[in-house]
Amino acid sequence: MPPHRSYPVRSPVRSPVLGTVTPLTSLLLLLSFSIFFIPHPYISTDFYVHRNWLAITHNKKIEDWYIDETDNVNTPDYPPMFMGFEWVLGKIFDLVPSSLVSSNCVSVLSFPDALDQTTQSCITFHRLSTLTVYFFLYVPTIFYISPSSSPAPHLILNFGLLFLDLIHFQYNTLIYTFYLLSLHSLQKKKWSASCVAFCILLNLKHLYVYIAPIFLLHILSSHVFLPHPSLPKFLKIASVTLSFLLPPWLPFLPSLPKIFTRLFPFHRGLIHSYWSPNLWSLYIFLDRILFHLSKPLNLQPKITKGGTSGLVTSDLFTILPPIPASLCMLLILLLSTPILIKLYKRKIKPIPCAILLMYNVYMLGYHIHEKSIINVLILLPFIDIEGGLEKVFVGNGWASLAPIWGGGNRGVKVLTFFMGWRFYGREGGGRGKYYFIEGFIVFYVLAAEGIEVVGWAGEGTRLEFLPTMIYSVCGAVVNFCLWGDLWRACMEEQTSVTIKKDD
Numbered sequence: 001m002p003p004h005r006s007y008p009v010r011s012p013v014r015s016p017v018l019g020t021v022t023p024l025t026s027l028l029l030l031l032s033f034s035i036f037f038i039p040h041p042y043i044s045t046d047f048y049v050h051r052n053w054l055a056i057t058h059n060k061k062i063e064d065w066y067i068d069e070t071d072n073v074n075t076p077d078y079p080p081m082f083m084g085f086e087w088v089l090g091k092i093f094d095l096v097p098s099s100l101v102s103s104n105c106v107s108v109l110s111f112p113d114a115l116d117q118t119t120q121s122c123i124t125f126h127r128l129s130t131l132t133v134y135f136f137l138y139v140p141t142i143f144y145i146s147p148s149s150s151p152a153p154h155l156i157l158n159f160g161l162l163f164l165d166l167i168h169f170q171y172n173t174l175i176y177t178f179y180l181l182s183l184h185s186l187q188k189k190k191w192s193a194s195c196v197a198f199c200i201l202l203n204l205k206h207l208y209v210y211i212a213p214i215f216l217l218h219i220l221s222s223h224v225f226l227p228h229p230s231l232p233k234f235l236k237i238a239s240v241t242l243s244f245l246l247p248p249w250l251p252f253l254p255s256l257p258k259i260f261t262r263l264f265p266f267h268r269g270l271i272h273s274y275w276s277p278n279l280w281s282l283y284i285f286l287d288r289i290l291f292h293l294s295k296p297l298n299l300q301p302k303i304t305k306g307g308t309s310g311l312v313t314s315d316l317f318t319i320l321p322p323i324p325a326s327l328c329m330l331l332i333l334l335l336s337t338p339i340l341i342k343l344y345k346r347k348i349k350p351i352p353c354a355i356l357l358m359y360n361v362y363m364l365g366y367h368i369h370e371k372s373i374i375n376v377l378i379l380l381p382f383i384d385i386e387g388g389l390e391k392v393f394v395g396n397g398w399a400s401l402a403p404i405w406g407g408g409n410r411g412v413k414v415l416t417f418f419m420g421w422r423f424y425g426r427e428g429g430g431r432g433k434y435y436f437i438e439g440f441i442v443f444y445v446l447a448a449e450g451i452e453v454v455g456w457a458g459e460g461t462r463l464e465f466l467p468t469m470i471y472s473v474c475g476a477v478v479n480f481c482l483w484g485d486l487w488r489a490c491m492e493e494q495t496s497v498t499i500k501k502d503d
Contacts, residue, residue, distance in 0.1 A: 058090030277475030
């Protein structure tokens, strides 16, 4: 079998504004950025989600964590280890003086009561908790994986991820820590470490089961079956995997059916309330066009709740047939199989394979959230990719998060988006052919935000959901171009998207 081709390691990140950016410089910039957002007044729905999860783990017995429905809106739908993380936050809360944070912050309340009794000190506590995870878990991981090398600044200063965690009250950096560690260890042939990290990842966020075949096939082809099949190697890997994967579930055995219903909520429908810019946003957009043309085309639309109503529902389509979850899974399987075969034959490495698989899931998956694009973007610094193409990936991915930036100060957030995107750019060839796509991204972001600013999309108006539709449809068009280019390039081993040389 021919060896992997060697490619030059990426050059240091060179910002057009700030010059060469080191990991230390990026850390200082992150500190400045974080201080700006600590007093931010916006409260997303995810704040109430995590407040309730923390309250449940702080006040209820472990066997009741997935059963309690005092707040029947923000019920837990993550695996046990993430709930264990919420339990740890509760223990940290106990160390905070009651004069600083009210005890209501960790009280189990119904959803309307939680809205009424939220205090600024409680909001600050949760925002600081997201920041703490970023600095004390995610950033050290980055320095461990890529000390003094070019990926570090891109990973630390991923403004899309910063917005999600610091503004939207999420703990994605906790999950991405083990996402990066598992793939990094796998690519470095640290087999047991990669299995441990991946088991922790699955017990934090179950949807990473999509990349489980990467670990299985790569460990089999590059370790267990090399140079010949070895039963001791297989048993060692299997025992390590099972010993870290199964124990967190043992306290919840009686309630497993209820837990899995929450973890895989197929009843929620094909799309999220905001259409992620993928294949299905274009499909629903086509359905809406056909609906408005139904009279001249003599079509008979079905009764629907409306895909732009902002509601999570399985009844979306007026003309086109609904898409079942089984079809989504079949499409993902069909497109992922050639990549996995290539991985098994050791013609592609785990990280590029993970990028392609997660992009397949994002573009074709059932009820995919907009933030899932970060699963792709966060791995781009680990492969050699043209500067212009990478910048387009990042710009379109960050723009797809704009509808969840939150109300108020949108001008500041748009400015921050463009500054962050400009900063992310690095010197390199090949940018010219991507200028048109960059310009298109700038155009649709300004168009969508302009409609918001002039008030054409006020609440209750006919155009209320037009800005989010612009983000969804325009972003999906760009995503299709990028998805196809990346998929083709990696499968054909083009030099525009190549695998970074192992250190």
